[in-house]
Amino acid sequence: MKQLPTVTTEQLSAQRTVIARIAARNLLLGEQLAYVDTYGCQQNEADSEHLRAMLSGMGYVLTEDETAANVIVINTCAVREHAEQRVLGNVGHLVHSAKAGRRIVLCGCMAQKPDTREVILRSYRQVDLMFGPHELWRFPELLERSLNAPDGTKIIEARDIDGEQVEGLPALRSKGERAWLSIMYGCNNFCSYCIVPYVRGRERSRSKAAITAEYESLAAEGYSEVMLLGQNVNSYPEFPGLLRTLAAIDRRVKLSFRTSHPKDAGTELFRAMADSPNVDTLLHLPVQAGNDRVLSAMNRKYTSAEYIAKIRQAREIVPGIRFSTDIIVGFPGETDAEFEDTLRLVEAVRYEKLFTFIYSPRKGTPAAELPDNASRAEKQIRFDKLIALQKSIAATL
Ligand code: SAH
Numbered sequence: 001m002k003q004l005p006t007v008t009t010e011q012l013s014a015q016r017t018v019i020a021r022i023a024a025r026n027l028l029l030g031e032q033l034a035y036v037d038t039y040g041c042q043q044n045e046a047d048s049e050h051l052r053a054m055l056s057g058m059g060y061v062l063t064e065d066e067t068a069a070n071v072i073v074i075n076t077c078a079v080r081e082h083a084e085q086r087v088l089g090n091v092g093h094l095v096h097s098a099k100a101g102r103r104i105v106l107c108g109c110m111a112q113k114p115d116t117r118e119v120i121l122r123s124y125r126q127v128d129l130m131f132g133p134h135e136l137w138r139f140p141e142l143l144e145r146s147l148n149a150p151d152g153t154k155i156i157e158a159r160d161i162d163g164e165q166v167e168g169l170p171a172l173r174s175k176g177e178r179a180w181l182s183i184m185y186g187c188n189n190f191c192s193y194c195i196v197p198y199v200r201g202r203e204r205s206r207s208k209a210a211i212t213a214e215y216e217s218l219a220a221e222g223y224s225e226v227m228l229l230g231q232n233v234n235s236y237p238e239f240p241g242l243l244r245t246l247a248a249i250d251r252r253v254k255l256s257f258r259t260s261h262p263k264d265a266g267t268e269l270f271r272a273m274a275d276s277p278n279v280d281t282l283l284h285l286p287v288q289a290g291n292d293r294v295l296s297a298m299n300r301k302y303t304s305a306e307y308i309a310k311i312r313q314a315r316e317i318v319p320g321i322r323f324s325t326d327i328i329v330g331f332p333g334e335t336d337a338e339f340e341d342t343l344r345l346v347e348a349v350r351y352e353k354l355f356t357f358i359y360s361p362r363k364g365t366p367a368a369e370l371p372d373n374a375s376r377a378e379k380q381i382r383f384d385k386l387i388a389l390q391k392s393i394a395a396t397l
Pocket residue numbers: 079080193194195196230231232259260261286288326327328357358359360361362
């Protein structure tokens with residue numbers, strides 16, 4: 001894995017100075033409220049925990065009432081059109097509750113996508129500050145710039161970079177049983193339908209020492225479940241070894257991980273799961289499709305036979321293992337017959353849970369350029385068939 005530039009301790013400490021400056025100003029203003037709304041995957045949830053920690057350091061009191069907030073942060077997802085529409089609908093509502101000095105911040109994956117950025121600039125003038133995932137650690141500096149600017153000023157920051165190594169950002173975790181722990185960021189797989197590698201940058205891993213230290217403190221704080229996060233945790237160098245090490249720290253903590261790419265999941269991973277009784281036996285292994293031509297056009301780098309062989313191997317090695325998966329219905333060019341292969345694969349594997357999505361073209365990805373002959377209605381019929389099949393399987397589990 002290529003080493004990307006590191007954000008230095010000096011750079012982070014400069015951000016802490018900004019945090020203190022905003023805190024001093026908020027002290028004079030009286031109670032200031034902040035609201036953080038999160039869309040998308042667990043990575044975004046984890047990023048929002050960093051945003052909350054920074055906001056709370058600035059003296060903001062976190063609220064669940066967006067109409068009362070002085071700072072509204074919307075941490076967005078660009079993975080499908082539907083996710084973007086939900087965000088835009090919500091931003092649209094906010095225009096009606098404008099108040100002087102309020103700042104609306106739109107960050108996350110949508111802010112890193114040029115076509116979406118354009119739409120927001122054009123049609124959602126109430127957004128004051130927009131920044132992409134690479135700027136997360138610079139949030140204090142960017143918010144201060146926005147606070148210092150006259151109402152109505154727009155600030156946009158989304159560097160077109162591969163990403164940086166960032167270590168030591170504070171996190172304000174929600175109380176509860178489960179904590180997220182990011183072990184790597186970005187993605188190098190470039191599945192042909194997927195926007196994530198473009199908005200999240202190249203793969204970069206945290207050091208084993210940093211992950212272990214954070215895990216130990218989570219266990220000491222009493223979290224009973226920790227989920228390791230990455231777009232493809234199996235790309236982490238020697239992931240099975242990391243899993244064994246963490247699992248052995250405290251056997252009372254239930255350990256899970258997301259997501260695993262099937263091409264990199266193998267016997268070492270299954271053995272580590274089998275040897276660690278506190279690792280969750282529900283393995284999320286996204287297959288996306290059951291037809292080899294479609295899998296190849298998706299750039300997934302495995303065949304359905306290879307996938308099923310891995311499932312069989314995992315069942316042999318890990319007692320009680322169960323599976324969940326993601327499936328895309330209606331990839332460009334998918335025929336009814338090819339879709340039937342997905343149904344057959346689902347029948348063969350017998351998943352405990354399916355996450356199913358109708359294909360959504362993402363501008364900038366190769367699949368968005370492919371001809372797509374199936375209508376939305378045809379795709380919906382396939383989608384419904386898949387749901388019905390899964391329902392009948394789940395009833396027998
Ligand atoms: N890194 C993870 C998940 C990334 S996004 C992985 O590889 O499994 C989560 C899911 O969204 C994907 O697994 C895929 O099923 C779905 N997805 C991604 N891009 C999509 C698109 N353009 N249209 C429909 N579904 C998509």
